[in-house]
Amino acid sequence: MTRRVNVLGGGPGGLYAARLLKLRDPALEVVVHERMDGAQETFGFGVGLTEATMRNLEQADPETADRVREVSYVGHELRFAAEDRSVCLHGARNLAVGRAALLRVLTEAATAVGVEYRAGSHADLGSVSGDVVIAADGVGSGTRAKLSAELGVRTSLGRTRYVWCGAPFAASSAFFASARRGQQLFVTHAYPYAEDRSTFLIEVDDRTWTDAGLAAFDAATAPGETDQQSVRLLENVLSDQLRGGKLLANRTRWSRFVNLGLDRWHTGNVALLGDAAHTAHYTLGSGTKLALEDAIALADALAGESSVPAAFAAYEQARRPAVERFKQLAGRSQRWWDSYRWRADWPAERLGLSYMTRSGNLTMADYAASEPGVVRTALEWLGAAPSGDPAEWVLAQPLRGNGIQLPARAVPRADLGQPVEEVAWAEPDVWGEDADRTVARLAAGTGPVLVTGKPGEFWARVDFAERLRLRTRRTVGVDLPRSARAFAATSVGAGRADFVTVSQEDS
Numbered sequence: 001m002t003r004r005v006n007v008l009g010g011g012p013g014g015l016y017a018a019r020l021l022k023l024r025d026p027a028l029e030v031v032v033h034e035r036m037d038g039a040q041e042t043f044g045f046g047v048g049l050t051e052a053t054m055r056n057l058e059q060a061d062p063e064t065a066d067r068v069r070e071v072s073y074v075g076h077e078l079r080f081a082a083e084d085r086s087v088c089l090h091g092a093r094n095l096a097v098g099r100a101a102l103l104r105v106l107t108e109a110a111t112a113v114g115v116e117y118r119a120g121s122h123a124d125l126g127s128v129s130g131d132v133v134i135a136a137d138g139v140g141s142g143t144r145a146k147l148s149a150e151l152g153v154r155t156s157l158g159r160t161r162y163v164w165c166g167a168p169f170a171a172s173s174a175f176f177a178s179a180r181r182g183q184q185l186f187v188t189h190a191y192p193y194a195e196d197r198s199t200f201l202i203e204v205d206d207r208t209w210t211d212a213g214l215a216a217f218d219a220a221t222a223p224g225e226t227d228q229q230s231v232r233l234l235e236n237v238l239s240d241q242l243r244g245g246k247l248l249a250n251r252t253r254w255s256r257f258v259n260l261g262l263d264r265w266h267t268g269n270v271a272l273l274g275d276a277a278h279t280a281h282y283t284l285g286s287g288t289k290l291a292l293e294d295a296i297a298l299a300d301a302l303a304g305e306s307s308v309p310a311a312f313a314a315y316e317q318a319r320r321p322a323v324e325r326f327k328q329l330a331g332r333s334q335r336w337w338d339s340y341r342w343r344a345d346w347p348a349e350r351l352g353l354s355y356m357t358r359s360g361n362l363t364m365a366d367y368a369a370s371e372p373g374v375v376r377t378a379l380e381w382l383g384a385a386p387s388g389d390p391a392e393w394v395l396a397q398p399l400r401g402n403g404i405q406l407p408a409r410a411v412p413r414a415d416l417g418q419p420v421e422e423v424a425w426a427e428p429d430v431w432g433e434d435a436d437r438t439v440a441r442l443a444a445g446t447g448p449v450l451v452t453g454k455p456g457e458f459w460a461r462v463d464f465a466e467r468l469r470l471r472t473r474r475t476v477g478v479d480l481p482r483s484a485r486a487f488a489a490t491s492v493g494a495g496r497a498d499f500v501t502v503s504q505e506d507s
C-alpha cells in the first residue's frame with residue numbers, strides 16, 4: 001500500500017496531482033519539490049484553458065475549479081488580423097489564466113489538504129525516497145533524462161522560434177496578427193489573461209531569425225537573462241499591436257518548441273506526467289490541460305488499484321489515447337504555423353477558415369454552423385457566391401485548372417478521365433527534407449498532380465497537397481476515402497486541394 005509520494009516539480013501537473021492524491025487518501029504523505037522559490041519566479045505569462053477542460057476540473061475537484069475560474073479572465077472573442085482586415089473567428093468563449101495565478105491557486109489548494117510544499121527544493125531520484133515518485137518536472141525533466149533508456153524518448157525541435165512575452169494591458173480580444181519588415185515576418189499570438197495583462201507570443205521563421213539579426217542578439221545574451229535587444233526590436237516592429245507600449249519580459253529568450261514523446265510513461269516506482277511525458281505544440285493551447293488531466297487520471301489510478309505497477313499501467317492506458325490524439329492535432333497546427341509565410345497575404349476570412357480547420361478536429365460544415373458569414377466570404381476564392389450547404393456547394397463547383405477540367409471538385413477516381421501525375425505520400429511532416437525533394441521534383445513538372453496514399457492515412461496526403469498548392473503552380477488533387485466527404489469539402493474549401501478523387505474504402 002502506498003504511504004509516501006514524492007512529486008518532483010511544482011508546475012500545474014505536479015501540484016494538481018498532489019492535491020488530488022491527498023484528497024482521495026488523506027493518510028498519504030505527499031511532498032511537492034519545486035526548485036523555484038515562488039510562483040512569481042515562474043516562466044511564461046498567461047495560458048488558455050477551454051470550457052471542456054474546466055468541466056473536467058469541476059468533476060475532479062469542484063473547489064479548485066471554482067478558484068481557477070475566479071482568477072481567470074473569461075469571455076473574450078478570437079480575431080484574425082490579416083493583412084487586409086481583421087475578422088472575428090468566434091465569439092466570447094475563451095478563458096485564460098496567468099501562469100503565476102494558476103500556480104498560486106494550485107499551491108494553496110494542495111497545502112490546504114496537507115500536502116507539504118517545498119519551495120526552492122531542487123530534487124532528483126537520488127535525493128527522494130518513497131513508495132511512489134511522480135516526475136512532473138516539465139519538458140526539461142531531469143528524471144526523464146536519467147531514465148531515458150527505460151522510457152524510450154523521442155524528441156525533435158520545432159522549425160520556428162518563439163518568445164513568450166506579456167503586455168501591460170488587456171487586449172480587447174485574443175488575436176493573431178503579423179507584421180512585416182521587408183521579407184521579415186513577425187507573427188503574434190496574443191490574448192488577455194487579466195484586467196491589466198496580455199500574453200504576447202511572437203514567432204519567427206528561419207528567414208526572419210537570420211535577416212533581423214535575432215540570432216546575433218540571442219548569442220550575445222548571457223544564460224538566464226532576457227534578450228533585451230530582441231525585445232526592443234519587437235516593441236518597435238509590433239508597436240501598433242502594443243499600443244506604442246512595452247513588452248513585459250521574464251528571462252525571455254528565443255526558443256524552439258520541443259516535440260516530445262515517450263514509449264512508456266512509467267518505470268519501477270516512477271511515473272511521469274505533463275510536459276515531462278509528452279508535449280503538444282502551444283498553438284493548440286493544450287499543454288496545461290493535458291498536464292492537469294494526467295494528474296486526475298494518475299490520482300484516480302493510484303486510489304483505485306491495489307499495486308503501484310497496476311496503477312501506473314491503468315494511468316497510461318487511460319491517458320495515452322487522448323494524449324496521442326492531441327499530439328496529432330497539435331502537430332498539424334504546428335505545421336500550419338510553420339508554413340504561415342505562404343498564406344500571410346490571404347484575405348482575412350480565407351485565413352480564418354484555413355486556421356479553424358488546420359488540425360482536422362473541425363470540418364468546414366461544423367464551422368459554418370457557428371460562423372456562416374466567415375465561411376461564405378472565405379469561399380469566394382472559388383469564383384462564385386456560395387449558396388445552400390457550403391460543403392455540398394464546394395464539392396459541386398466546376399474546376400478549370402492548369403491542364404485539367406472537371407465538372408465538380410469531387411469526382412470518382414475511375415471517372416477522372418484525364419492524365420494526372422500521381423504521387424504517394426504518407427509522411428506527416430510535409431515541410432521536412434523528404435518533402436522538400438519531392439516538391440522540388442514536382443515543381444519542375446506541369447499539369448495536374450494527384451496525391452494518393454494508403455487507406456486511413458489521409459491527413460498527411462491532404463497536408464502534402466496543400467504544400468504543393470502553396471509552393472508550385474500545379475493543380476493539385478487528393479485521393480480520399482468515400483467516408484471522408486466532409487473533410488474532402490473542408491480540404492477544397494480551405495484551399496488545401498483543388499479537387500478530390502473518391503476511391504478508397506475505409507481501412
Ligand SMILES: Cc1cc2nc3c(=O)[nH]c(=O)nc-3n(C[C@H](O)[C@H](O)[C@H](O)COP(=O)(O)OP(=O)(O)OC[C@H]3O[C@@H](n4cnc5c(N)ncnc54)[C@H](O)[C@@H]3O)c2cc1C
Binds near residue numbers: 010
Ligand atoms: C510558449 C508556450 C505557450 C503555451 N501556452 C499554453 C496555453 O495557452 N494553454 C495550455 O494549456 N498550455 C500552454 N502551454 C503549455 C504549458 O505551459 C505546459 O504544457 C504546462 O506548463 C505543463 O505543466 P507541467 O506541470 O507538466 O510542467 P511545468 O509547467 O513545466 O512545470 C514543471 C515544474 O517543475 C519544476 N522543476 C523542474 N525540475 C525540477 C527539479 N529537479 N526539482 C524540483 N522542481 C523541478 C520547474 O521549475 C517547474 O515549476 C504553453 C507552452 C509554451 C512553451
